[in-house]
Amino acid sequence: MKHASASVQTTPVIAVVLAAGVGHRFDPDQPKQLVTIEDKPIVVWSIEAFEQNPRVTDILVVVSEAVHDAIGELVEANRYSKVRALLQGGKERSDSTEAALAMLAKAGVPGNAKVLIHDSARPFVSQEEIDGCIDALGEFTAATVACPSTDTILLTGDLGDRQAVRSVPERRHSFRAQTPQGFRFETIRKAYDLAADDPDFRPTDDTRVVVDYLPDEPVAIVAGSPSNMKVTTKDDLPMARLIAQTVVKRREAKAKVRAIFNQALG
């Protein structure tokens, strides 16, 4: 696969922030994207991560009807310069990705554009993780942030009304998928086109679409971290608050160092 213009400066880097999920495991009456952690709604944490990355050129936010207006107001209030559109998503996660890909195609985005698909429920994605994804897409057509599993993973099968262990993959080869998951635009589009013909298609993960339908395209692993956690249930909120406090402190320390440095430069 050839990329016409592979230099970072001329290739668009488009972040797709998925914020359409209902969060059945959270609270049906309170969309988790809008829950505030350290004075900032989860979806704002997520959008900001990409807004602040100098290599990201454009952001699409995929929303549901239920959160459309609230997120629209947040985007307006924060005056994000890169958010191009709030886009209506679908019922399943894959419907939302498909809607975003269709909009990008309509907008004439080139095939070699780097598309970073991010789950808005992972508010603490780091700049290193985003950069790692963009870098890996210089060499690969697909890459995903993932964290080595500290627990041994068990793959199971049904046994009566129970699950029983089928196999135990080696721990050093077991990773927990996080996001962003990055793809050259033509790669993820092709994978979704192939998948569209499959009636059993209902992936919970975009990487899976490439692995299953384009098995010859290697998907690179980009080093993630436990801080890039997903808020799934209310039980995740105390941990999310702890991480948010650490992130805020780290940013303040960095800003201080930068200020001292600038002052020293006169």
Place this chain on the structure above:
Amino acid sequence: MKHASASVQTTPVIAVVLAAGVGHRFDPDQPKQLVTIEDKPIVVWSIEAFEQNPRVTDILVVVSEAVHDAIGELVEANRYSKVRALLQGGKERSDSTEAALAMLAKAGVPGNAKVLIHDSARPFVSQEEIDGCIDALGEFTAATVACPSTDTILLTGDLGDRQAVRSVPERRHSFRAQTPQGFRFETIRKAYDLAADDPDFRPTDDTRVVVDYLPDEPVAIVAGSPSNMKVTTKDDLPMARLIAQTVVKRREAKAKVRAIFNQALG
């Protein structure tokens, strides 16, 4: 496989608490088993969980030389009635399990005994998880506590100096192994005997020994929970403290209900 006396009352239920690990990912100078969380060393939390379960008949604690005396003093100070021995473990986790199995064989433990192997770095194992393991061993010869993975799991392979995704198992069949992992004594002994002949044998997980060497013995999954976390690095301590506080509150509430109930009974 037949069990001569399968009733709960006559079959020994032996907990093996593994506390010999060095914890390279924690702090080589401070054994994590001895770190105090809510006024209690981690290893004490773990031993107490089994001491308090009325169905557990005996406890073996596997230690290293470095922590032998400290854990010995804790066991003495707490006057645990079920702790039969502090046993010297080995360098690898599997060496420690093997040492425990050898001691049980020497002590004449019957083949149908239920052996629950627990990682002392999981201090907040619940009574439901221990009971679930004991119950499952009424029907199966092996069972492990495990938690459904909320993250999609990626299985990788080497690609140059990177990891690349090889396959993406279905999320509903992806579990994170926890402990206790329970086995009929004759089953785990046989699996370890077979494994001993394999020079490449270095499992990080006892369930894996059964799955790999006794593939016809189904290993049942017992419902675990995120609270049954493993303390691996210092970054895990804030979460561990949060869970400890919840556990303490829950126990106090239970004790209060029990007191009110007893009072009402006169």
